[in-house]
Amino acid sequence: MLVFKFGGASVKDAEGVRNLAHIIQGYQNNQLLVVISAMGKTTNSLEKLTKAYINGSEDIYAIYEEVKAYHFNIITQLFDKNHPVFDDIQNTFVEIDWILEDEPQDSYDFIYDQIVSVGELVSTRIVNAYLNYSGITSQWVDVRGYIHTDNTYREGAVQWDKTCTAIRRDIPPLLQKSIIITQGFLGGTSENFTTTLGREGSDYTASIFASCLQAESVTTWKDVPGILNADPKLFSDTKKFDELSYSEAIEMTYYGATVIHPKTIKPLQNAKIPLLVKPFTDPSASGTVIKEDGVNNFEKPVIIVKQNQVLLSVSAKDYSFITEDHLSDIFRIFAKSHTKINMMQTSALSFTVCIDDQAERFEPLLTVLNEYFRVRYNSNLKLLTVRHHKNNSLQELTNGKEVLLEQLSRNTAQMVVR
Ligand SMILES: Nc1ncnc2c1ncn2[C@@H]1O[C@H](COP(=O)(O)OP(=O)(O)O)[C@@H](O)[C@H]1O
Numbered sequence: 001m002l003v004f005k006f007g008g009a010s011v012k013d014a015e016g017v018r019n020l021a022h023i024i025q026g027y028q029n030n031q032l033l034v035v036i037s038a039m040g041k042t043t044n045s046l047e048k049l050t051k052a053y054i055n056g057s058e059d060i061y062a063i064y065e066e067v068k069a070y071h072f073n074i075i076t077q078l079f080d081k082n083h084p085v086f087d088d089i090q091n092t093f094v095e096i097d098w099i100l101e102d103e104p105q106d107s108y109d110f111i112y113d114q115i116v117s118v119g120e121l122v123s124t125r126i127v128n129a130y131l132n133y134s135g136i137t138s139q140w141v142d143v144r145g146y147i148h149t150d151n152t153y154r155e156g157a158v159q160w161d162k163t164c165t166a167i168r169r170d171i172p173p174l175l176q177k178s179i180i181i182t183q184g185f186l187g188g189t190s191e192n193f194t195t196t197l198g199r200e201g202s203d204y205t206a207s208i209f210a211s212c213l214q215a216e217s218v219t220t221w222k223d224v225p226g227i228l229n230a231d232p233k234l235f236s237d238t239k240k241f242d243e244l245s246y247s248e249a250i251e252m253t254y255y256g257a258t259v260i261h262p263k264t265i266k267p268l269q270n271a272k273i274p275l276l277v278k279p280f281t282d283p284s285a286s287g288t289v290i291k292e293d294g295v296n297n298f299e300k301p302v303i304i305v306k307q308n309q310v311l312l313s314v315s316a317k318d319y320s321f322i323t324e325d326h327l328s329d330i331f332r333i334f335a336k337s338h339t340k341i342n343m344m345q346t347s348a349l350s351f352t353v354c355i356d357d358q359a360e361r362f363e364p365l366l367t368v369l370n371e372y373f374r375v376r377y378n379s380n381l382k383l384l385t386v387r388h389h390k391n392n393s394l395q396e397l398t399n400g401k402e403v404l405l406e407q408l409s410r411n412t413a414q415m416v417v418r
């Protein structure tokens with residue numbers, strides 16, 4: 001069996017949904033499980049809606065109506081006006097209506113997952129209805145009954161045994177009947193609350209299903225020809241990798257190459273399942289194949305840019321040396337606030353880290369750190385990571401930029417720049 005994943009860019013409009021159906025039509029003779037993300041930038045809009053609701057902002061309903069109008073505009077272009085999908089989508093959005101009717105009571109992360117998850121619930125209902133409407137039999141499966149997580153909202157940790165048992169029990173017989181359409185990015189807790197797996201987590205969903213079902217391969221359909229040595233939105237002269245090893249792909253995604261979610265590769269590597277990254281605009285193109293014996297051809301260095309970074313320095317209040325005791329306290333504080341450290345460095349008097357600037361995580365973190373330490377920080381920075389750097393590649397990249405922190409190892413260079 002095959003697992004496909006279509007991200008937001010591939011289903012951002014009616015044309016995208018038609019194209020998805022066209023791609024799937026070519027694979028109708030396979031057992032196929034299809035994981036789909038929210039349409040276009042819906043997750044960003046629902047994140048905005050969550051913040052507006054928590055802060056009691058005036059624009060709550062303007063944001064919400066825009067999200068709904070975007071989806072209704074797409075279905076109007078795809079279906080005749082009496083099709084039941086219109087009611088179906090209206091009913092799915094009701095989950096948000098119910099939340100907005102009351103004052104926010106629960107934690108930000110919990111509310112976030114209940115609101116943001118509607119993006120994937122709606123997109124999969126639309127795609128499933130469209131496939132059947134165009135003569136391709138498919139069934140909609142609620143992923144929350146299969147991907148079981150703990151209750152770490154916004155970063156649900158997958159409970160692998162429970163998840164694989166449920167998937168192996170129910171999915172193979174369903175696949176005998178028709179194609180399955182399910183949601184990326186979502187999970188469910190034992191109390192039946194919705195969780196999410198971390199931004200851009202739909203690739204990971206595809207990898208979980210594939211590894212539990214020992215799929216032949218996973219194909220993730222993107223708006224790029226495959227994995228390139230750098231993000232083509234930031235660099236003009238990029239080169240596609242025909243193949244990559246699992247290890248190199250894990251390194252790239254760990255450092256922040258957003259083309260694949262970082263948790264995706266490991267389960268596939270363990271189960272020896274190849275990951276294909278292919279362009280949805282040219283389905284017959286070869287794309288990039290990630291596999292155990294993938295040959296890494298580093299004609300050009302791999303460049304990864306993480307935007308919107310904060311460089312934060314922590315020192316003892318009495319200006320004493322930074323000791324292992326301090327470090328263990330600092331790490332505990334970071335872990336508790338679910339803040340991932342992208343780069344770190346210690347000196348005699350301070351410990352410096354580079355982290356993502358996420359207001360809802362950063363502000364509580366700062367409050368706790370300030371209680372015990374002296375803290376200084378700079379924001380609006382970029383973290384550049386270069387793998388397999390050559391002669392002048394680092395100099396060319398940092399030309400005209402101020403380098404605030406730098407680390408160099410044999411294969412990897414990292415620089416925080418302004
Ligand atoms: N090394 C890279 N190779 C290809 N694309 C990259 C790379 N690094 C970042 N990207 C970006 O990843 C995007 C595709 O990933 P993403 O937007 O998450 O896809 P989707 O949400 O459709 O699954 C591309 O449009 C590109 O801008």
Ligand SMILES: N[C@@H](CC(=O)OP(=O)(O)O)C(=O)O
Nearest residue numbers: 007008037043199200201202
């Ligand atoms: N919709 C979620 C999950 C996801 O993976 O999306 P995409 O496949 O479009 O990156 C997000 O934007 O984070």
